[in-house]
């Protein structure tokens with residue numbers, strides 16, 4: 001008898017980068033809701049970074065340096081880039097490879113009080129920046145989006161690991177001279193990966209992927225502060241709370257999702273660019289998909305996603321315990337449509353092999369406008385991707 005297929009549900013997100021104006025409303029409302037506390041001053045569960053740019057924490061995409069994600073071994077197995085369980089146990093008391101405050105940034109506030117209480121004098125009173133770490137006056141030299149809208153790019157571009165790689169691949173053709181420059185914003189949260197390397201890195205078993213909706217959470221009672229998860233996550237979306245000594249991360253606003261309301265970042269997004277929905281997938285095929293050749297990883301990830309309107313998938317999902325209202329939601333999921341049906345959304349860094357579940361529609365608007373002006377159906381997938389060569393943002 002054929003083995004019965006298991007089906008699991010995953011809450012996923014698609015962001016349309018064409019619509020992001022880099023206003024940081026999502027970051028600020030998320031921070032107000034979840035990390036406006038002692039010990040998390042430098043932490044942004046949601047951050048918005050400029051590309052090209054070094055990101056937050058800086059250069060986090062340089063996995064040679066930060067050792068995040070998975071690699072495929074010569075014998076065809078998946079291995080954490082930072083080393084397997086045995087190596088981790090041997091080095092459990094050593095400091096893990098992880099960004100320091102310089103790589104994030106030193107958080108600060110302003111001395112607003114001085115604006116209203118400064119004694120009368122010849123000068124206008126100012127609100128000096130004060131470090132939230134030391135309480136002392138400080139000179140600001142970095143932030144969670146220091147490359148904002150290419151600000152200071154001449155000084156920082158050399159440190160962008162992706163730009164460096166693109167330049168090598170494109171034979172030094174990518175330049176940031178004024179007339180050839182390009183930029184866009186990338187809002188980032190935890191990817192709630194199907195094959196999360198943070199979970200596999202944790203010696204205490206404190207990080208887990210919830211069975212019912214795939215949300216990746218840290219059990220605060222079990223966390224022993226080993227910080228291996230911070231190394232393990234290639235997106236650097238686990239943070240260390242220096243007050244509690246425990247790891248924290250984006251939890252996909254699970255208390256809101258459980259009530260049927262969207263995440264704070266989705267609800268408050270000015271550009272209305274975040275789509276939330278449910279994906280159905282086959283959990284027994286995840287490891288195999290994560291082992292695909294580099295160039296086949298995107299397709300392998302697509303193949304994992306099951307058609308939520310297929311009667312056989314629905315029957316298997318019911319047998320696997322997925323409730324009817326979830327199945328109805330999956331069938332009308334905009335996320336499934338954008339990823340699998342229209343194929344306009346792409347995963348961020350599939351080469352990390354974590355099978356990320358926050359996908360992005362790449363910025364295409366100059367191409368769409370051009371096609372429209374020429375009288376074509378600019379929204380048709382074939383037309384759109386066929387014309388992408390004309391884009392100023394390099395295809396690579």
Ligand code: SF4
Nearest residue numbers: 190191192193198233
């Ligand atoms: S993006 Fe999130 S789920 Fe994926 S490895 Fe990092 S912390 Fe874990």
Ligand code: SF4
Nearest residue numbers: 020023024026269271
């Ligand atoms: S609120 Fe929306 S438009 Fe503004 S930065 Fe965030 S994702 Fe972009």
